[in-house]
Amino acid sequence: MQTRTTAPPVAPATGIDLDAVRLERVSKTFAASRRGADAVSALQGISLRAGEGEIVAIVGPSGCGKTTLLELICGLMQPDAGTIEAQAAALMAQRDLLLPWAGAADNAALALRVTGLGRAEARERATALLHDFGLAGFEQARPHELSGGMRQRVAFARTLLAGRPVLCLDEPFAALDALTRQEMQDWLAAALAADPRTVLLVTHDVEEAIVLADRVLVLSRCPGHVVAELHVDIPRPRRRTDPELVALRARALEELRA
C-alpha cells in the first residue's frame, strides 16, 4: 500500500469484492417535524463506491446530505430505499467532540475503552499513536489546553484507534483557520500514507479534496446525488501550486457551480 504515495490507483472496475463501501440508489428523507418544517429529502438515489484503501472525497454545496451520507455508511441511520454494503466504519465529525474532562491520551483511547480494553492498556496504545502524531508531552493535556489543530489530531487518533477499515471524515478541518487547515491537510496525507485506510472525506473545500483524494465526487444541491467524478492522478506528496492540481480545482469548481 505504501506505493500509493507515488502511484495512486485509478479506480479499478474489479467487482464487488474489492469495494470497501458500495451504495446503490440510496435515498433518505427526513420526516416533516411536528413544528411544521417540511419533510426534507436529503439524498435521492445516490450511488457510489470506494475501493479498499481508496481515498474518496465528496464535495458539494451545504445541506446536500453529505453528513447524512456518512452517517448512513457508519450505520447510524437506515436508508429509506437502496442498499448499502460497507465494511465497519468510524466517524470523525467537524467538531472534535473531545471530552473536556479527559486528557489527550484518554480521549484518543475512547473507542478502545468501548471495546472493553482496560484503562491503562488503552491509554498506552493511544499514547504511542499520539507520539507518532507529534503530540508527545501532551498526553495529559485536556482539550482546552490544546490548539485547534492538535485537537483535530487527537480526534483523528481516536478515529484510527477505533480499528475500523473505513474512515468517514466529515469536514474534519472546517473549523480551523486557513493556515492550520493546510498544515493539517498535509499532515493527514502523511498519516494516511503511514496507515492506509479506505477514506470517505466530506468537505466543502475543493482544494482539500484534490490535495487528499484519489477520486473526487461532486454532489448536487439537495437532494444530493453524484453529478461529476474526477480522478486525481497527481503523484504524492502534492503541491497546491502544481498546475495539474490547479486545473483540476478549476474543473471541480465549475462542476459545483453547474
Next chain:
Amino acid sequence: MRALLVLLVILGGWESYVGLGAIDELLLPAPSAIAAALVNDRALLWSNFTVTAREIALGLAAALVVGLACAVVVHLFTPARRALYPLLVTSQTIPIPVIAPLLVVWFGYDLAPKIVIVAIVCFFPIVVSTLDALSRSDADRRKLMRSFGATRWQTFRLVEAPAALPGLVTGAKLSLAVAGLAAILAEWAGSENGLGHLVLQALPQFETARAYAAVLILAAFSVALFGALTLAERRLLPWTQSTG
C-alpha cells in the same frame, strides 16, 4: 476587605444601640454578649452542635445517594421518567413542618426522623440538577459513542456521567443551603438535643444570647460546608473552570 468593613460598622452600630439601652437585651443581645455566650457556653454549644452537624451530614449523604440513584434510573429508563418525575415534583410540595411531627411519631425522638427530614428537603435539588445535566449531555457525543458500538451503559459511564458531575455538585450546593433549616425544623418537631433544641430551650430561659450563638454556629457550619464543596469542585472538576 470592604465586606469586613461593612460588617464591623454594623456590629459597632449594633453594639452601641444595645449599649445605649435603646432595646431590651432579652430581645436583642449585644454582639459582645453573644461572643461571651459563645465562650461561656462552649461545652453546651459544642455537644449540641455535634448532634445537629451529624443530622445535616447524614441527611445530605442520604439525599446524595438516593438522589443520584433516582436521577440515574430516571435518565436511563425512559418509562421511569414518566412514572417518577411527577412523583419527584410532588414530593417537593409536601410541607415539611406538617409531616415533621408525623415522622417523629414513626421514627422516634432520636436521629432517624431528622435524617429523613433533611434528606427529603435536600433530595429534590440534587435530583433535578443532576437529571438536567444528564439530559443536556451532547447529542453528537452520544452519536460518536454509538458509532464506536458503545452500549447504553458505556455511553453513560464514559460520556454522560462525567459531564453531569458539575450538575450534581450544583445540586449539592443548593441543598446545603436548606439542610441547616431542615435540621432545625426537624429538631423543633421533637428532640432532646441539637442546636434547634437548644434555641427552643434558651428563649424561655431568657438566654437570648445563647440562642444567637447557636444560630451563629449553624450559619458558620453551613458556610464552611459550602466552602469545602466549592474547593472540592475546583480540585476534582477543574475542566468546569474553563470553557472546553
